[in-house]
Amino acid sequence: MIRSAAVDLGASSGRVIGGSFDGSKLHMEEIHRFSNQPITVLGRMYWNAYRLYADMREGIIKSAKALGRIDSIGIDTWAVDYGLLDVYGMLLNLPRHYRDMRTDGMMDKVTERIDRKSLFDRTGIQFMSINTIFQLAAELEQNPAVLERAAHLLLMPDLLNYFLTGQIQSEFTNATTTQLLNAVDGDWDQTLLKQLGIPCRLFTRIAMPGTKLGAIADAELLQYPELRFTHVVHVASHDTASAVIAVPAKEQVHAYISSGTWSLFGTTVPEPIINEQTEAMNFTNEGGFNNYRLLKNIMGLWLIQQTQDSFEAQGAPSDILTLMQMAEKSPAFSFYFDTEDARLLHPGDIPARIREICEETGQAQPVSHGALVRGILENLAFKYRYTLEQLERILGNRVETIHIVGGGAQNELLCQFTANVTNRPVLAGPIEASAMGNLLMQLWALGELKGTAQLRELVLRSCVTKAYEPIDADVWEDQYGQYLQKMATIQQSN
Numbered sequence: 083m084i085r086s087a088a089v090d091l092g093a094s095s096g097r098v099i100g101g102s103f104d105g106s107k108l109h110m111e112e113i114h115r116f117s118n119q120p121i122t123v124l125g126r127m128y129w130n131a132y133r134l135y136a137d138m139r140e141g142i143i144k145s146a147k148a149l150g151r152i153d154s155i156g157i158d159t160w161a162v163d164y165g166l167l168d169v170y171g172m173l174l175n176l177p178r179h180y181r182d183m184r185t186d187g188m189m190d191k192v193t194e195r196i197d198r199k200s201l202f203d204r205t206g207i208q209f210m211s212i213n214t215i216f217q218l219a220a221e222l223e224q225n226p227a228v229l230e231r232a233a234h235l236l237l238m239p240d241l242l243n244y245f246l247t248g249q250i251q252s253e254f255t256n257a258t259t260t261q262l263l264n265a266v267d268g269d270w271d272q273t274l275l276k277q278l279g280i281p282c283r284l285f286t287r288i289a290m291p292g293t294k295l296g297a298i299a300d301a302e303l304l305q306y307p308e309l310r311f312t313h314v315v316h317v318a319s320h321d322t323a324s325a326v327i328a329v330p331a332k333e334q335v336h337a338y339i340s341s342g343t344w345s346l347f348g349t350t351v352p353e354p355i356i357n358e359q360t361e362a363m364n365f366t367n368e369g370g371f372n373n374y375r376l377l378k379n380i381m382g383l384w385l386i387q388q389t390q391d392s393f394e395a396q397g398a399p400s401d402i403l404t405l406m407q408m409a410e411k412s413p414a415f416s417f418y419f420d421t422e423d424a425r426l427l428h429p430g431d432i433p434a435r436i437r438e439i440c441e442e443t444g445q446a447q448p449v450s451h452g453a454l455v456r457g458i459l460e461n462l463a464f465k466y467r468y469t470l471e472q473l474e475r476i477l478g479n480r481v482e483t484i485h486i487v488g489g490g491a492q493n494e495l496l497c498q499f500t501a502n503v504t505n506r507p508v509l510a511g512p513i514e515a516s517a518m519g520n521l522l523m524q525l526w527a528l529g530e531l532k533g534t535a536q537l538r539e540l541v542l543r544s545c546v547t548k549a550y551e552p553i554d555a556d557v558w559e560d561q562y563g564q565y566l567q568k569m570a571t572i573q574q575s576n
């Protein structure tokens with residue numbers, strides 16, 4: 083029996099999941115769950131990297147106590163954010179949160195120096211203000227002294243791996259999300275870095291997922307005999323990359339939505355697709371395990387999470403199940419909005435911002451909390467349909483099934499709306515997709531899986547899914563038409 087621990091950190095919570103592999107089936111159990119609360123100080127938003135490390139360490143200790151000898155550990159987190167180390171290996175500051183306002187306007191500044199087309203051609207990565215490239219442009223402008231002192235830049239999972247092992251390395255899947263990797267050779271793009279004035283010395287060797295990183299060096303953990311021979315492994319350290327490894331797809335042409343704080347809508351392709359069409363549609367080509375994820379970021383359940391916070395602050399019901407029941411009973415299609423409106427990216431009173439958007443676009447504001455929540459879910463579903471059509475145009479093929487994986491697969495209303503609006507069957511699950519993908523890469527690194535076919539079979543055998551068939555597809559078709567019209571008028575007026 084192989085016993086592993088997957089550390090999977092999301093933007094709102096983290097977990098350590100234990101995995102046991104008996105040669106034919108992967109059994110998973112949640113060992114430790116903790117909240118991940120960013121901290122804002124003087125208007126700057128940070129991730130509490132030390133707290134996250136302490137929580138993760140607690141989870142590893144609990145895993146050792148629950149499972150016995152731990153053969154391997156792997157860490158995955160969200161993408162794009164980084165910590166800077168000085169020459170002595172000290173973390174210079176807590177990593178900034180990608181939703182911090184510091185990147186506002188940075189995309190325009192960078193694309194004045196390097197034109198959009200050449201940036202996309204070089205990297206294959208979509209333009210989003212959160213990308214590391216734009217965060218570094220902000221750092222150069224607002225905090226150049228820190229960059230001068232820095233010797234290494236490590237993305238979140240690489241930073242936590244460093245705390246755990248003392249090793250300084252970058253993992254490929256997450257590195258692609260920086261928009262600083264060359265799509266052809268898969269290495270840091272020195273020309274790009276020089277053009278932007280970002281010091282090349284910050285960037286370290288890139289390791290591939292499914293390889294070993296080293297042993298635990300943390301003295302507190304080494305007190306436990308169960309952890310003395312543990313291999314720390316490079317999994318696909320970008321949580322979305324891990325989740326996509328665990329998509330139980332039988333068909334060649336399929337789409338997935340990795341649904342959590344974000345909804346990542348896309349498919350896998352053998353090589354990056356970098357052409358005028360993907361550039362114009364702002365699709366991305368993120369590195370995966372032996373493939374690329376052609377996808378688009380959609381605002382996702384962030385809108386619901388922030389709405390819950392606002393309701394809670396007002397003393398109104400805010401737990402997710404109550405909100406979903408309220409939404410289900412509320413009138414359908416009461417307003418349309420663009421879920422990707424830039425105002426919705428930053429934390430704050432999202433319901434108020436949506437009401438403001440309704441007013442600006444000549445629509446009545448949602449009448450109740452239930453109607454607001456329902457409207458958010460409906461408009462996310464419309465955006466899914468829109469993205470599906472773009473994806474099918476790029477692929478030149480019809481997508482037969484949509485897989486929804488990750489925590490959002492538990493949102494039955496959203497899964498059903500997705501089936502309705504796309505008029506396709508939706509297969510929801512696994513819920514802990516990132517942790518599963520993480521564990522699978524650990525098994526790969528340990529040599530337990532003989533080839534990708536065996537990996538696929540294990541995914542299919544280990545996943546629990548729930549099927550949704552479209553209901554009222556014609557009503558949704560009609561509403562989608564109205565949504566498109568509304569979006570077109572908004573675009574014209576901008």
Ligand code: LFR
Nearest residue numbers: 159160161162321322344379
């Ligand atoms: C999802 C995710 C997305 C990435 C966003 C920010 O958790 O990793 O893939 O675009 O977070 O890092």
